[in-house]
Amino acid sequence: MRRGFFAESSLARLSREFGMFGPLHGSPDPWLTAQLDQHAAAVRDSISAEGARVSHRSLARYLHGFMDGCRERGWCSGSDTYDWETLRVLSVCRLAKEYGFVR
Template sequence: MRRGFFAECPLARLSHDFGQFGLLEASASPGLTAELDQHSAAVRDSIQRDGAAVSRRSLAHYLRGFMDGCLERGWHSSGAGYDWETLRLLAICQMAKEYGFVR
């Protein structure tokens, strides 16, 4: 197993349980791809604004904070369409794969 791949990592769980389906569909939709790119840029900016580099740890930390905020607001994925939160989660999955943090 390559360094940085952890079965219990929240990024791995999210990518496995949630990201695979949306990311496959995103490649067929230029509009969705553009939205994911914008969300990825916002996540990168947020991490870097805190003075950190994008790493498995910083992205997982961002994910935990984002999910805590979603839970506090009572959000849950209905599976019907791509709301703002779903797009942000898909962008996090995409980033985790692009950076090599998950397979």
């Protein structure tokens, strides 16, 4: 197992669960790629604004805080559309894959 890979981390579980949406594997439509790029940039900016670098820990911390906020607002991922929250979670999962934190 590579260094930094956490098989049962929240990032790994969420990446598996959200993998059903498709854009984490293969080539998504250009509009979706652009949306995920924008969300990923916002996530990186948010992490660096706190004085941290993107790491497994900082990304997991961001994800936990984001999901807590979603739950407080009553958001549910049961939809088959790409709403704002789904795009943000997918971008976190994509960052986790790009940085090698999940497969």
